[in-house]
Amino acid sequence: MSAVIRTNNLQKYYNPGEPLEVRALDGVTLEIERGEFTAIVGPSGSGKTTLLNIIGGLDHQTGGTAHIGDTEITALNDNQLIDFRLHNIGFVFQAYNLIPVLTAKENVEFIMLLQKRPKAERDARTEELLTEVGLADKMNNRPMEMSGGQQQRVAVARALASKPQFVLADEPTANLDSQSTADLLDIMAELNQKEHVTFLFSTHDQRVIDRARRVVTLEDGKIISDVRK
Amino acid sequence: MIFRLAWRNIWRNKRRTFITLTSIMMAVFLSNFMISLNEGVFGNMMDTMTRTFLGHVQVHQNGYWEDQILDNAMEADDELANLMLSTKHVIAVTPRLESFGLASFKEQTKATQVVGVDPELESELMDLEKHLYEGRIVTREDNAIMLGYKLAADLKAVIGDTLVIIGQGYHGVSAAGKYEIVGFLKLPSPVLNRRMIVMPLALSQYLFSAENLLTGYTLLVDDTDRPEKATAGIIRQVDTSKYEVMTWPELMPEMVQMRTTKVAGSFIYIGILYLIAGFGIFATILMMMAERSYEFGIMLSVGMARSRLILMMVMETLLITILGILAGSVLSYPALYYMKVNPVPLGGVAAKTYEDMGIEPLIMTSTDISIFVDNGLFLFLISCLIALYPIIKIWKMNPVEAMHK
Numbered sequence: 001m002s003a004v005i006r007t008n009n010l011q012k013y014y015n016p017g018e019p020l021e022v023r024a025l026d027g028v029t030l031e032i033e034r035g036e037f038t039a040i041v042g043p044s045g046s047g048k049t050t051l052l053n054i055i056g057g058l059d060h061q062t063g064g065t066a067h068i069g070d071t072e073i074t075a076l077n078d079n080q081l082i083d084f085r086l087h088n089i090g091f092v093f094q095a096y097n098l099i100p101v102l103t104a105k106e107n108v109e110f111i112m113l114l115q116k117r118p119k120a121e122r123d124a125r126t127e128e129l130l131t132e133v134g135l136a137d138k139m140n141n142r143p144m145e146m147s148g149g150q151q152q153r154v155a156v157a158r159a160l161a162s163k164p165q166f167v168l169a170d171e172p173t174a175n176l177d178s179q180s181t182a183d184l185l186d187i188m189a190e191l192n193q194k195e196h197v198t199f200l201f202s203t204h205d206q207r208v209i210d211r212a213r214r215v216v217t218l219e220d221g222k223i224i225s226d227v228r229k
Numbered sequence: 230m231i232f233r234l235a236w237r238n239i240w241r242n243k244r245r246t247f248i249t250l251t252s253i254m255m256a257v258f259l260s261n262f263m264i265s266l267n268e269g270v271f272g273n274m275m276d277t278m279t280r281t282f283l284g285h286v287q288v289h290q291n292g293y294w295e296d297q298i299l300d301n302a303m304e305a306d307d308e309l310a311n312l313m314l315s316t317k318h319v320i321a322v323t324p325r326l327e328s329f330g331l332a333s334f335k336e337q338t339k340a341t342q343v344v345g346v347d348p349e350l351e352s353e354l355m356d357l358e359k360h361l362y363e364g365r366i367v368t369r370e371d372n373a374i375m376l377g378y379k380l381a382a383d384l385k386a387v388i389g390d391t392l393v394i395i396g397q398g399y400h401g402v403s404a405a406g407k408y409e410i411v412g413f414l415k416l417p418s419p420v421l422n423r424r425m426i427v428m429p430l431a432l433s434q435y436l437f438s439a440e441n442l443l444t445g446y447t448l449l450v451d452d453t454d455r456p457e458k459a460t461a462g463i464i465r466q467v468d469t470s471k472y473e474v475m476t477w478p479e480l481m482p483e484m485v486q487m488r489t490t491k492v493a494g495s496f497i498y499i500g501i502l503y504l505i506a507g508f509g510i511f512a513t514i515l516m517m518m519a520e521r522s523y524e525f526g527i528m529l530s531v532g533m534a535r536s537r538l539i540l541m542m543v544m545e546t547l548l549i550t551i552l553g554i555l556a557g558s559v560l561s562y563p564a565l566y567y568m569k570v571n572p573v574p575l576g577g578v579a580a581k582t583y584e585d586m587g588i589e590p591l592i593m594t595s596t597d598i599s600i601f602v603d604n605g606l607f608l609f610l611i612s613c614l615i616a617l618y619p620i621i622k623i624w625k626m627n628p629v630e631a632m633h634k
Contacts, residue, residue, distance in 0.1 A: 058530055058629050079534075086532025093632070097527060101237035113230050114532055158531070 004069060004166050004198050005032035005055055011063035012050050012221070024050040026221035027064070032166070035196040037189065039203050039212035047221040048202035049170055055200070056089055056168045057081040069165055086114055090159025090167035095175040097155035098143040104130060104154045105139040111161045129157035133187050149180025153187060160191065166198035173205045185211045231537055235544035238517070249513040250553045253608065256506035257557025260499040260604050265565045267495055268595035269572075271488040276453065277417035277589065278484070279477045281355055284323075284447035285456045287480060288313065288463070291473050293444060294480070299328055299399045302442040303472070310446060312466055318459035321353035321449040326433045326442065330396030330404065332376075332426060334384040341380065342424045343394060345433020354449055357414065357427065364388040364412030371429050375412040377422035386410055394426065398437035406436045417589055453477075506553070507611045511618070514546055518619055525623065526631030535623055542619035550612035554605040562601070568594040 012025040025047045032038055040048045053059035055066055057073050058081075066074045068088055076084055085091075098107045105126050112122045130136050133153040135146075143151050152172055159167045169188075173181040189211060191197045201208055209215055217225040239246050279285050287294075290303035305324055314322045326345035331338055348357055348367055357366040362378045374392065376384075386392060390410050398404035408428065416422055434440050450459040456476040463474050478485045518525075528538055573592040575583060580590035 053629050056530070082529065082532055082534055085530065091527075091530050093527060093530075099234070099524065099528070101234060101241060110230070111531060114534075114537070162532070 002034055003031040003067075004034050004036075005030070005200065006067040007031075007051075007055065007064065008066075009064040010051070010054060010061055010066055010074075012047070012054065012059070013062040016062060023221045025054070025061070028218075028221070028223055029064075030216065030223065030226075032198065032200055034165075034198055035192065036214055037192045037199050037212055038214040038216060039201045039209050040216050040218060041203060041209055042218035042224075044204075046218040048218055050221075051218065052168050052170050052200065052202050056091065057085050086111070087162060088165045090162060090164040092152065092155045092159050092167060092169040092172045094171045095148065095151075098151055098158070100143050103140045103142055104135060104146065104157075107143075107154055108158045108161050111158055115162060125161060126157075129160055130154070132191065133157045134183075147180065149176050149183055152176060152180070152184050156184070156187060156191075160197065166200060169199060169201045171203055171205070172201065173203065173208055178207075181205065181207050231541050232544060235541050235548060238521075238541070239545050239549055245513060245516070246549065249509050249549055250556060252509035253506045253550060253553025254557040254560060256502040257554050257604055257608065258561045260502050261557065261561040261565065261600055262594075263495050263499055264492075264600050264604065265561075265594040265596065266592070267488075267492055268597060268600060269569065269593035270591070271484075271491065272595050272597075273417075273589060273591070273593050275477070275484065275488070278481065279453065280449070281360070281416050282418065282421055283477060283480055284354060285450045285453060285477050286319075286448040286460055286463070287445050287475050288448065288467070289445035289473050289475070291469075291471060294473060294475060297327075297444070299326075299397075299437055299439055299442070299444070302326070302399065302439055302444050305441050305443045309467065309472075313446065313448060313463055316459060316462040316466065318450045318452060318462065319448055320451055321350070323347060323350040323354050323447050324430060324443045325445060325447055326430060326437065326439060327444045328396060328398075328404075328433075328437055330394045330426075332380070332384065333393045333395065334386045334390060337384045337386075339380060339383055340424070341394070341426045342421075343396065343426045343428065343433060343436070345428055345430040345436075347430050354447060355416075355427075357412075360414045360416050362413040362415035364410070366412055367427065367429050369429050369431065371411065372408065372432060373411040373428075374408040374432075375414050375427040376410055377425040378413040378415045379419070379422040380424060380426070381410070381413050383423065388412065392426075394436065396437070399439040399442060402438040404437045408432075419583075419589065503608060503611060506608060507615065510546065510550060510612055511615050513549065514542075514615055514618060517545065518542070518622055522631045525626060526628040526633075529626065529628040529631070535626070539620050539623045542623060543616045546616040546619065547609070547612055550609060554608055558601045558605065562596065565594045566596050568592070569596050 007028055007030045010025050010028040014022040014024060028051060040051060042048055050059065054061050057076065061074050065072055071084065073084065099110065102110060108126045108129055109122050112125060130139055133156055135150060135153055138146055138150060173184060176184065185208060188199055192199055203209060214228045216223055290301055293301040310322050310324065313319055324347060328343050330341055330343045332341040346355065348369060351357055367373050367375055388410055391407050392410055393407045396404040414427065434442060450456050452458055460474050460476055467474065525538060575590040575592060583590040
């Protein structure tokens, strides 16, 4: 197995050198292999979201490096990061993930449009992904016409539309009821097993932790445990 | 896709969009109305003054316009007249001899403007036939005159009466004559109707002892707003040390000044309207930016380039403005057109004020396309300035911070 994500002594300090210095990440070194289903856990303020943001190219580190495949993402500038994210990383956020004025189909297609993929490919891929997440019949519904769970399933489909190297999911079940959480986890687990899609979650949710095959625990910006089940 | 997103986004909050559109629409409607009214009233005045009497261009002997006395008259010159007529953009050339005199009938005496004209050549300019109010028009060989209908009323003269004109002729010679009144004119200028006497050119030259003399040639051109297009050609061909070639804005600078002052005054009012509309658009864009911060963060996160996001917001800003401009223009055009074809006559003090200024007492509008285009472009420009706000905000936007707001 090859590493999709590699961080080396990753640091993120706020107000460095000042009395109110905050060490959101304090030397995190981590490798995520292709096809892993990993949960980053820890209490609030432990650095989960910061770690995901830096790995996802949404935030800049204070020190250390992060590689996605062979690319040192921490060395890219803003424009390069936007392009890198578009082609290599799928995102699922907590809630309100979708563009409200677009239908489910258009939301999934959106990423491929940005990638300038041909229409036939876009149509086929959108239908395939929405069918995989069980929403083939909701293609023309706008987000406000769907439940929170359905919206998160569309977000998963959108995250996969660009055929990314991995999917980052920041507390994806935070606003979902039990059934919706179970359905979403089933879908992601199935995609992980069948298509070897790499998932990296940050979560507080025990139901997600239970389904993860690897659990990395952060506290005060440091990894305090890394358990493979 | 960007256009589709922009279009759908502006209808996300229909009520807000309608309020913004209404403010733009009303600003466009009212400013169109204001400018149209100015253009209508003053445009009508300028047009009637130039088309019916003053002409678009006049050619005199040098110094005549500064000191309008017969001693500054010029020799009639058919060659010069033909040269000017053959110049590009010139439609008509007519010779005139103008002076002042006292007109007397029974106990009434009035100061008048006596104009000697070629009745046939005037058909394209003063058009005596068209403006004949009563009686008949004079011919080249007549020993008769025509009066403005209000002058006739002031003198209490009727067709067939004989009028005495007393004045000063060429080189101080006294001018006096008595002439039969054969017609009354009703011109679209209150001043001319109250002061003007028209007589055949040869008769006026005889009256003022100004044989073969003219005070000038009056010209009509094909582009009223750009008479200099014609004068450029004339100046190249005539001896400018001998003749002065003047366009209508030079002939009546006080009118041009009055129009400029009026337009400048209305710009204050229009500026307030634009300010209200501009703040309406800005407030909408401000709210759209604030309430969609999380969404913009998501879009940037998933890989939408800032330039595309900026394009989308600029499109939204401009689409709202364009829709408002179109709605305002569509709403104002029929109203302005109706007032153009059905001018509202003024009465009382207002009418007198207009007449004293030499303007027909009519509330008239103009539907010149430039009114709609200029107003639209100005508001569009304001909108472009407002669009700088989303451009700067998105350019500096950090996706993580945007999603936290």
